[in-house]
Amino acid sequence: MTRSDSAPVVDIRGIYKEFEVDGSRTLALDGIDLAISPGEFVSLIGPSGCGKSTLLRLIGDLTGPTRGSIEVNGKPARQARSDRDYGMVFQAPVLFDWRTIEANVQLPLEIVGVGTDERRRRASEMIDLVELSEFGRHHPWQLSGGMQQRAAIARALVIQPKLLLMDEPFGALDEMTRERMNSELLRIWERTGTTVVFVTHSIPEAVFLSSRVVVMSARPGRLTHVIGIDLPRPRDESTRELDRYYELVTEVREALKAGRGPVTEESEMAAEFGARVSPEHTP
Amino acid sequence: MTSAGRADSGSPRRRQAGSLLRGLVGPALAFVGILAVIAIVWETAKLIGGVPWREVAGVPIDPPWNPPLRIGLFNDVNLPHVWEIVGAFFQPPSRRSEFTLGALLIDAAIFTWRGAAIGFVIGAVVGLLLAIVFVHSRLLERALVPYVIASQTVPIIALAPMVVLWIGRDWPSVALISAYLTFFPVTIAGIRGLASPDPRALELMRSYAAGRWTILRKVRLPAALPYLFTALKISATASVVGAIVAEAPTGIPGGLGRAIITFNQQYASGPQKLWATVIACAAVGILFFLLVRAAELLTLRGRQQPAT
Numbered sequence: 134m135t136r137s138d139s140a141p142v143v144d145i146r147g148i149y150k151e152f153e154v155d156g157s158r159t160l161a162l163d164g165i166d167l168a169i170s171p172g173e174f175v176s177l178i179g180p181s182g183c184g185k186s187t188l189l190r191l192i193g194d195l196t197g198p199t200r201g202s203i204e205v206n207g208k209p210a211r212q213a214r215s216d217r218d219y220g221m222v223f224q225a226p227v228l229f230d231w232r233t234i235e236a237n238v239q240l241p242l243e244i245v246g247v248g249t250d251e252r253r254r255r256a257s258e259m260i261d262l263v264e265l266s267e268f269g270r271h272h273p274w275q276l277s278g279g280m281q282q283r284a285a286i287a288r289a290l291v292i293q294p295k296l297l298l299m300d301e302p303f304g305a306l307d308e309m310t311r312e313r314m315n316s317e318l319l320r321i322w323e324r325t326g327t328t329v330v331f332v333t334h335s336i337p338e339a340v341f342l343s344s345r346v347v348v349m350s351a352r353p354g355r356l357t358h359v360i361g362i363d364l365p366r367p368r369d370e371s372t373r374e375l376d377r378y379y380e381l382v383t384e385v386r387e388a389l390k391a392g393r394g395p396v397t398e399e400s401e402m403a404a405e406f407g408a409r410v411s412p413e414h415t416p
Numbered sequence: 417m418t419s420a421g422r423a424d425s426g427s428p429r430r431r432q433a434g435s436l437l438r439g440l441v442g443p444a445l446a447f448v449g450i451l452a453v454i455a456i457v458w459e460t461a462k463l464i465g466g467v468p469w470r471e472v473a474g475v476p477i478d479p480p481w482n483p484p485l486r487i488g489l490f491n492d493v494n495l496p497h498v499w500e501i502v503g504a505f506f507q508p509p510s511r512r513s514e515f516t517l518g519a520l521l522i523d524a525a526i527f528t529w530r531g532a533a534i535g536f537v538i539g540a541v542v543g544l545l546l547a548i549v550f551v552h553s554r555l556l557e558r559a560l561v562p563y564v565i566a567s568q569t570v571p572i573i574a575l576a577p578m579v580v581l582w583i584g585r586d587w588p589s590v591a592l593i594s595a596y597l598t599f600f601p602v603t604i605a606g607i608r609g610l611a612s613p614d615p616r617a618l619e620l621m622r623s624y625a626a627g628r629w630t631i632l633r634k635v636r637l638p639a640a641l642p643y644l645f646t647a648l649k650i651s652a653t654a655s656v657v658g659a660i661v662a663e664a665p666t667g668i669p670g671g672l673g674r675a676i677i678t679f680n681q682q683y684a685s686g687p688q689k690l691w692a693t694v695i696a697c698a699a700v701g702i703l704f705f706l707l708v709r710a711a712e713l714l715t716l717r718g719r720q721q722p723a724t
Contacts, residue, residue, distance in 0.1 A: 195622055195623060214622075217624060219623070220623075221620060223616050223619075223620070227614060227616045227617050229635070229638065229639075231719055233718075240634065241624050244624045244630055244634070245624070272718055274719075298623075
């Protein structure tokens, strides 16, 4: 699965990101360097407001860095976004109520300008992949939260991106659904060979899914530990019973504790605000 | 609740058809019911507090019933009998007329509605275009919205004669004044609706490198539709009011506005004619409203219904 011999899919070099809140500047990301190889599954984990979502949005060029450079597929992040090199999945499914599941999944293809037949074919392929075949003609509100999120994953994958950016995609789901979605995501990842960058709060989720877990410290966000996850693949429910799994969960937890700096209310507000900056600035 | 259970509950199409029926038949029945209640209250008021029935052909008739409370407001001039109002539709409004009042009012209503409908379409288009401009330009929104609001504080009755003077005594003037009343709710609701998508939806579109035009077509306009239909329902009735107010003071012939003026002058001798005209005006507004409501139900079917 891992083809780490080739050039990195994501190459982050010396990233600093500052936010200005009420005239005072807050450092959200402090000197991030990270390279992600093709086919990797990398989780970003850290305390809330550590800038992990901001880092993901920087990779997707949904916000710009104060300093530093980000390359995706060997080109600047902005170019990669224009070329539709990545798919994005948010915490909420962000499906459009006025479209059926099929039509929602087809949306990126419509924007790219793919013809109707091709659009239908590729969308139904992706809908099959996420096992929603029976629900293509339903509207999002007729589906459960987990099914909606699967539709969102199908939509992200339909343009066949080399890179999938996921921002706490299962954060709003209950624990049982989340574990099932984790297994399904791994199955999809193994079938497509897409590189995944996955932001999460959940230690078990990060360990179960990832080939590497990147641990970030509280503000300003820094990478403190990178933990390789050497659990055997393919992983399934029995993986969660392995001793090694528990060891790694403990290791990530210890790394998170070590990286937890003093938190002031002010910096917390700043970081929270920073993570929700309006997406409407000029492209 | 399991995911499968939720997804399987009822065929969407049948539910849509059901809601379409519920959306029109239910309110129609309620409307007729309330109309009946009004008629009953109306006649009861006359029965208890009215003045005895009028003379017939100058000969005072022996009143079969003397109302216990004689309140001057409830006489046959202020509150003609319900059956007299209904009957007025089937009689010529004057001896010279060869048509019944109902037929004349239908002609007038069609004339007025045509002006109102054309104005409504113009107003809706202009209103939506303004909203689109305002949503994309903060500067223009700040600069122009106060004028949009100010435009609605100008009494239409003051503007109507000027417009008629410029454009002429026919339906184009009526349409323009209707448009003037129509565009405002559409603009205000449009600004709200076009800005209503979740910021993450816009971010999603950005991740696909979608331009403003694509975002407008694929996200903002569909998201704004429920807001726009709310405004269009207000505008539908406002456009009829606009048309009548445009016709009345300037005496544009052929419409309900002129009918109101005419029967207002004949009120003392035939109050039921003005009441019938008022009913005709209300009917035009209600029918136009229902037309927009039907369009709304058709356009928005399949979207999430409010929680039941």
